[in-house]
Amino acid sequence: MKNTEIFSVDEAMLRHIVSKALCDGGDWCDLYFEDSSYFDLLLRDGEVSSGGHHIDYGCGIRVLKGEKTGYAYAESTDINALTDAAAAAAAIASSGNGRRLDFGRQTPSRKAPAEGFYPSMLEWSDCPVSQFVPFLKKIDSEIRRREPRTCKVIAVLSYCISNILMYNSLGELTSDRRPIGSISVQAIFTRNGESCTNNVSRSLRCGAEMICDDVLEDLVGRAISGLDAQFDARRPKGGKMPVVMGAGASGILLHEAMGHAFEADFIRKGQSVFTGRLGQRVCPKGINIVDDGTIAKNRGACNFDDEGVPGQKTYMVTDGILTSFLHDRISAAYFGVEPTGNGRRESFRYNPIPRMRATYMESGSDGSLEDLVASVRKGIYVDQFSNGQVKIGEGDFTFYVKSGRLIENGRLTSPVKDINIIGNGPEALADIRGVASDLRIDESTWTCGKEQSVPVSCGIPSILVGSLTVGGE
């Protein structure tokens, strides 16, 4: 079924709604129709005894007057509901003129690939929910079989299919069908009266073929790995020291501490510490930092962003030089550049804003993780972070380290946990001393929470930062 049929609309009706929305003098209007169907199954105490299905349907209408936004939505797509929402969004045009922007030249030169970035060999909708129950039960039984110290296992399998239709005042009509599947596992283990928890997950934009033995093996293996180190881990003595970050999940620090500061709404408003630094060196030569919507199956992949701009790969830092920010249509018009496909939103209930997709640093040429560790006399190695926070204006960040090890005389020694690393984004970028050649994109269920929740992913090769503050005993 075509998406225009799903939403019971045609182009004449869409044109009519847009004209209503612009009747008060708006410069731009776009419509975002969404029909999302979300399923979940939960395993607890060895049984899949809870599940659900959730439907979200509606249309968001945005009107822009210069940089200013009017937004409203309807949970129905009948003409009356849409006309009412259009009138509410149109009101922004009467709130003053402000700076005038030209949205008329925003047809992106880049085209979406015919194949798309969400390859699906097996449609979720062709599979009964019951088909996934054995998969969850096997996760539970395998964790318990392989690790006798297992105390509790909770596993959640969820998937969502979103049918999207976008239309704008340039007359561009865009459709997308977005699948996403996620499995998360929380396992609790006990040893001599002590407990520890491992949380692992995997999330992909593809079909139900992801429910397979390889994914199961990956989740189970990670859920039970490193337990002895976790039990033995202690808080180290704190202070300023070199920090080696492991490949993969450490990329969340790149996302939080640097990526957000590259989002062009913060630049446009003068709030980011990188405001005015385009074209300047922000880190050593040889370092490339990318935000990429074109990695097939990746949680951050976008055939189109939520403004109808085709998915693309954006180099934010090229050979150490800040070369691009991440733009939605507003910031692109403001700075006179093409949108970079970063205009994203949580659902039709939200207006799009610049958001990351898959953010990572490309591999470097400073050898391996072992080489980086060998260059440190006294420092710390971290490989799992949780709950990072950054202050955009200042660039200051704090990240909670879930696991890692001390580095003593060039070797990994005692395991550490429950510490924080604090620093400043621009200073940390400038202080990168080594980048290994082992880039890994992490496929866990990362969700970015800047005003709204959107799926993202992150990655990084192993890197060495010269000095960060480690908070310990």
Add this chain to the structure above:
Amino acid sequence: MTDSQDLALAREALQIALESGADKARATFSKSEEDLVATLNGEIDKVTHCSDRSLCMALFVDGRYGTFSTNKLDIQSLRKFIGESADIVRMLAPDPCRDLPAPGRCCHDATGGNELGLNDGTREHVTPKMRGDSALKASVFGTRLPSHAPYRIVSEEGEYSDSVYDTILADTNGTVCLHTECSYDYGVEITIESEGERYSGYWWDSSIRRDALDPLSCGEKALFKAAGLIGSRPVESGRYDMVVDTEVASKFVSPLLRALNASAIQQNNSFLMDSLGRKLFPEWMNLADRPRIPGQICSKYFDSEGVATRDSTIIGNGVVSEYFVNTYMAGKLGMEPTIEDATRPVLLPTMKGCGRDALLEKCGRGILVTDFNGGNSNPVTGDFSYGIEGYLFENGKPVHPVSGMLVTGNFLDLWSRFVASADDARTCMSKLIPTLAFSNVDFSG
């Protein structure tokens, strides 16, 4: 805002569930409206209007259970959705612990929705112009700064919103309860620059009454907070007395509430396992739930199962007095059910009538924490480490701003060092936690 048609829809959904083979069901109908005006540097930047309706169903079919929600609420779509939902439930494993709460535990005195007086009906008279004017009143951007001000404002973002949220909960045991709550909210974030360094401050306020708010004070307080951080730096690592401002003090109480939830207990994911009836806190520590205070934000007569809320002691004189046990967890743990969570937790003051200054004076020297920046805690061990900002204080007075530091410890150990609580909790917050003081806490930076 909800009307007889909405109640009829919830009842119709229950009937469809029974016709689809459910033994029991609960329907929760939610309806909300929100209007928001955001400002940027003293000008209106965004206007939004939100209007939502949704129905959430809990279905109990052949001893099995599932939860479902939709915003396609025409009867034809609803009938199809509930029928398919019942089929999904049949694919799941039976769970004898799943059940509706016994009717005797449920709320029967929320029949009109506004028993707590949380919706004075004035929102419908608020016009778009009034909203725009209100948003702009909170701005201090462009106002004359003192000539000696050692900073400039880089940016100011403000937000005004008014909203109303209505709920109808009905189940097949005959429980029907209604709730309506209105909210007016302001928030302002200001970033300033001084000698090449940036500092930001945020302030917000909220009330169920529009005329109870002072918008300009939001902008002024946000600016005051940002300016107060100029020159902030870490102080020497070590152990200090810690005073935590009421604005952020829930950071040290919320983990206790989570650890007392039966879901965490049942999963061995709590640092307060086997704590019921044990004295784990100083006897001057009292944490209560006060869910039925008329006119107060977050007051509510019932929880998401329809169970009637009641005043209770969570921690009394240092003794753990209550786990939060919903119907399901009561079955899993073989315990008596209580309530699913604290509705409106209140940490009682030990220094009645006193504010933050009295705690600073009592402690003499230490670190006043006014905000957190990242960090986390371990739910199993209770270990925590948070980034902080605030002030070093000496002789009961702040002497200079502090940032780039961490506070580290374990919640049980921290609370064993609880010195006193002030009497300054903000009633606009969902958790009424006043300024707190602890002795001899580990700071590093």
